[in-house]
Amino acid sequence: MKCIFLVFYLISIINTRSVHCGLFDILTKDNGEDVTSNEKVIFTEPELLQAIDLAQFSYNQLKTMEESISNSRIQLSNTSSSYAQYLENLPNNYTKEYDKIAQIVLKASKYLLNNNCKKAGLDDKKCVEAISTYKLPKCDLLEQCEQLNKTTMSIKSYRRLLPAHYADGLSKMFDLPSPKNISNSFFDLTRPDVDLINEEAATYEGVVDExxxxxxxQWSQFIEHDLVKTVFQIMSNGNPIECCQDDATNAPPRYRHPACSPLMVDVSGEDYNRLPSCLNYVRSALNVNEDCSFGPAQQINQASNYLDLSQLYGNAEDITDTLRTFYNGELKISNDPLSPTLPEIDDIEDNHLCMHNTTIDTVCYKSGDSRVNVNPYVTTLYTLFLRSHNRIAKQLQKEHPTWNDTELFAYARRINVGIYQKIVYSEWLNIVLGISEAATINNRNPTTCINDGKVSNEFATAGIRFYYSMMPGDLKTTKDVSYFVRQNNIIIRPMTEENILKLKEEYYKPRDLAEDEELENIIDAILKQKAMAMDTGYVADVAKHYYRFQNNQQKDVGTDVLALDILRGRDHGLSTYTKYLERCTKTTIQSWTDLKSYINNEDLERLKLIYTDYDKVDLIMGAIAEQPKPGATIGETFSCIIGEQLTNTRCSDKNFYSNLNDPIFKQFVDNYTGAKLICDTTRLTRVPRNIFHVPSEKNPMIYCKDI
Structure with missing residues (x-):
């Protein structure tokens, strides 16, 4: 029946020549002659309109399928790792509208490619290049696209450092080695003593950064939350998409949404009933081009594109208003004024921003970003900047008693953002890129910048994600015991090591940070504990237990952050690692041998075993395998991508802290450091001079009263 309906629908289109489309012709030039593969690709307006109508019809058919999926047993459980991914990539109402129109435009582009170009024997690449030069013709879809781009809440796409890299030039991912198998290969290599099924007894975590x-x-993830928010596609009825059944196997074809591209895991024998074979992945939501043109998929960035603490304040006024007290310029806090934390979600508000956990007492915090509760590392930093805002607002109110709430809030926000930007560019950047590279960025002439106010897809999808390689599974603290012992005729008080948290048990299951100096204990441990080395060795908590939960079969199911990052890079059409290395180093890579200068032999040999060609290595996989540059945390390619982005972010922000000469602003921001932020917002009495290095003789602990 559906096929018969489609035939009659197409006949009606041709006969009526509706306002949306015209007569379907073969690909023609203006004079009506056939186009050969060697001639310029030209589309007539009727062909463009025809493609749009076919795409709209396909989208409507998808809505019928989505209703069937919504009524099936393939549902997203709010205790699953899939739900945690959904929270990580939660779309707002604005992005849903952009994605809807962008999906129709992409479908129309595919019709032009498959029905026009392929039938005419034209090259895909040339055809896509031609398609991308065409703006939507006059029709309802064009009006909707233009209206969205005029809204005050204009959502931006990621920009690209290299052209979109898809098998069909539009959105189809290349057939490359399984992301999960790639991740497993490196995980098994770096953790030879680990039983992949039962890791509880394993103690090896990998190499630490000294x-x-x-x-x-912590700060790297917080910066990511500010600049980057990739969101999932969802169904037209607003329901989230689940690609796997509740037993962690692939959904049946009739219930498998076209946006699904799950991580499939090879399991056999005795492992079959203990390991998941399907891990959820939903393709990212799309944005329309600013000129409303056809062309390849362009992913949405729901973040604000600037270092403006949008993760704390929200990136739209209506979100910010829900976080304000509208009294003395302050933000809402929890009910404990002695140890203020982020406001908690109550029963009336959306209480779905956390996962249920029966093992520990949890709360669920509210902030400007749905990722606030992802793990204690980053939740604590959200809390510090909340406290910082209110501290500044109180001081401003004392110094300027005639200012109203709006003035106090705006000034406190601007100062808080300035403090944050200063720490990022004066301290964090020095550690990540090295002092020399950071100085180059900070001294860059703004007139030489790209200055387009967008985040690159490469930064968002690969570059800033380097920190997951450095994330420890356990956070520990050392404390003095209550007794003294004699050691070599010297009386000492021994230290005891205590485990504060296990990361795999904390994803979207936040604890009460106001209780028993919980926040101070976590911050103190974060400052003193060594990070893992930035390399291909990820700890089990992110390589095996990312977003861990227990399914209906009482199996522990977790996903894999590296595998997800590899897959997301392909979903977003990132080019291969060597193409970015060539762009960054201005060299030519022609063989595996050319990579020896950047990647150690062990990792290079492993990459050779996985990939058939040196020029097919995924960007994130090649870049995390690079040896760090001297004095830096990361290697050549990530340094290039992150440096380019931080340069553009600084240059495109007219309110960047170094551009503001207001004396009130400078009074707060000048000479401010990360150490002072922690002293001003916690009850700690001593902190490391450099908050990104472990305490040492070169980086001593200093008293807050002396800062």
Whole structure:
């Protein structure tokens, strides 16, 4: 029946020549002659309109399928790792509208490619290049696209450092080695003593960084939350998409949404009933081009594109208003004024921003970003900047008693953002890129910048994700015991090591940070504990237990952050690692041998076993395998991508802290450091001078009263 309906639908289109489309012709030039593969690709307006109508019809058919899926047993459980991914990539109402129109435009582009170009024997690449030069013709879809781009809440796409890299030029991913198998290969290599099924007894976590602490990981994730928010596609009825059944196997074809591209895991024998074979992945939501043109998939960035603490304040006024007290310029806090934390989600508000956990007492915090509850490392930093805002607002109110709430809030926000930007560019950047590279960025002439106010897809999808390699599974603290002992005729008080948290048990299951100086204990441990080395060795908590939960079969199911990052890079059409290395180093890579200068032999040999060609290595896989540059945390390619982005972010922000000469602003921001932020917002009495290095003789602990 559906096929018969489609035939009659197409006949009606041709006969009526509706306002949306015209007569379907073969690909023609203006004079009506056939186009050969060697001639310029030209589409007539009727062909463009025809493609749009076919795409709209396909989208409507998808809505019927989605209703069937919504009524099936393939549902997203709010205790699953899939739900945690959904929270990580939660779309707002604005992005849903952009994605809907962008999906129709992409479908129309595919019709032009498959029905026009392929039938005419034209090259895919040339055809896509031609398609991308065409703007939507006058029709309802064009009006909707233009209206969205005029809204005050204009959502931006990621920009690209290299052209979109898809098998069909539009959105089809290349057939490459399984992301999960790639991740497993490196995990098995770095953890030879681990039983993949039962890891509880395993103690090996990998190589640690002897200088950098967990605060570097914490701040890197916080910066990501500010600049990057990739969101999932959802169904037209607003329901989230689940690609796997509740027993962690692939959904049946009739219930498998076209946006699904799950991580499939090879399991056999005795492992079959203990390991998941399907891990959820939903393709990212899309944005329309700013000129409303056809062309390849362009992913949405729901973040604000600037270092403006949008993760704390929200990136739209209506979100910010829900977080304000509208009294003395302050933000809402929890009910404990002595140890203020983020406001908690109550029963009336959306209480779905966390996962249920019966093992520990949990709360669920509210902030400007749905990722606030992802793990204690980053939740604590959200809390510090909340406290910082209210501290500044109180001081401003004392110094300027005639200012109203709006003035106090705006000034406190601007100062808080300035403090944050200063720490990022004066301290964090020095550790990540090295002092020399950071100085180059900070001294860059703004007139030489790209200055387009967008985040690159490469930064968002690969570059800033380096910190997951450095994330520890356990956070520990050392404390003095209550007794003294004699050691070599010297009386000492021994230290005891206590485990504060296990990361795999904490994803979207936040604890009460106001209780028993919980926040101070976590911050103190973050400052003193060494981070893992930035390399191909990920700890089990992110390589095996990312977003861990227990399914209906009482099996522990977790996903894999590296595998997800590899897959997301392909979903977003990132080019291969060597193409970015060539762009960054201005060299030519022609063989595996050319990579020896950047990647150690062990990792290079492993990459050779996985990939058939040196020029097919995924960007994130090649870049995390690179040896760090001297004085830096990361290697050549990530340094290039992150440096380019931080340069553009600084240059495109007219309110960047170094551009503001207001004396009130400078009074707060000048000479401010990360150490002072922690002293001003916690009850700690001593902190490391450099908050991104572990305490040492070169980086001593200093008293807050002396800062």
């Amino acid at each position: 200088e950098r602490n967990v605060a570097l990981v």
